[in-house]
Amino acid sequence: MRLIKYDNRSVNPLAELDRLFSEALWGGNRFGWERMFEPATGSLRVNLYHDNDALYVTAELPGVSKKDISIQLENAVLTIKGERKVKEGKSESSVSFERAITIGEEINSDKIKAKIEDGILTVTLPKAENRKPKAITVL
């Protein structure tokens, strides 16, 4: 009997629930009918990457200027909050979004950087020195 390890690589604890809702509502074709902001948990889609030096969080935020975004790191939870304002003639409407991501690594919180370019937000969270991969020489 082969045991398959259940590898939950998602940092969103409710990702599995999101997936079930997505499949039920949008019929499994996630990218056909998807709306960028889902009303349920995780109202903003993010991608997570890492390399040896840092953890990276990217999100699609078209039409949001940097003054309308706030990013906080508290107790290993990164929260991205903001709003998108839309002008229509004289009236202005706004949509707000929020996303909290649990960061499982030790992060050098003083050196966190964020930039937004062409509607793509990239947050760089440098890993703390003691968590970077180290080569150990055998004497």
Next chain:
Amino acid sequence: MNSTIAKQDNAQPSTVNRMEYRSPRYEVHNLDDAYRVDVYVPGVKKDNTRITLDKDTLTINATRSDQVPGNWESIHREYDGMDFQLSLNLNVDVDPDRISAKTEDGVLSITLPIAEKAKPKTIAVD
């Protein structure tokens, strides 16, 4: 006489080069004498959009340039990086010469002025 015979690629049948696109979200706003279409195309720089108007079909093609560096390993992905294509059928005559577009923060705003002949006219009664 120079005769070159084209080589037949007998190895494999030619495969269709299929491009995959995602349809971007968009909003249409009604201005006084024009329509403004806001297309949400994050990751697209100004030079990478192509807007064409063919009779009454407005087509927008946009390619993204937000690819991550090759050494980044993906942990979790919720959105893909597919390029965008959107085709809209206009049911109103627009003035093609005065169409303008601008890009800001990943939003492409296209202003379509309504053609003179399609504007509402008041008719005087003698």
